[in-house]
Amino acid sequence: MPGPRAVRDAELTEQITAVHEQSRGTYGAPRIHAVLQREGTTCGRRRIAKLMRVAGLTGLHRRRQHRTTTPWLPTQFPPPYGPFSHRLGAEDSGNPRTHSHSNTPPK
Structure with a gap:
């Protein structure tokens, strides 16, 4: 024979299930607690x-x-640098760290 707590839990579970079904499965414990x-x-x-x-x-x-x-989508900004190309020198082709007047690699 189940104890009084198990009996009460079974009754509460029936009430909780009824409220949960009335809410179309949307209510959680805080809302069900408020309804009860x-x-x-x-x-x-x-x-x-x-x-x-x-x-x-x-x-x-x-x-x-x-x-x-x-x-960031590649189609948002034109190559090579995007919105800051005026700062980096848009006339440069390639590495922005190199100077536009030197075509030789750094030593």
């Missing part, structure tokens, strides 16, 4: 989270993905 509190059920959020894990229930989260950098 409004309905008059007293239970901790962590206990609800544990019972949800045991039952295999998960809530959905739609988080925005923030891009911290934008990808």
Whole structure:
């Protein structure tokens, strides 16, 4: 015969499953906890989270993905240097460290 805690867990799991299905599978433990509190059920959020894990229930989260950098596309800037070609000397062909008047490699 199961103990009182196991019986209560089974009852709570039924309530949690019902609320989870009403939310179309979107609610997680904090929201289910809030709904059950409004309905008059007293239970901790962590206990609800544990019972949800045991039952295999998960809530959905739609988080925005923030891009911290934008990808560099080769078509954005004309060759060879892009937006800073005026600083590097666009008339130079090749290595920007070499001077435009010397065609010989550095020694």
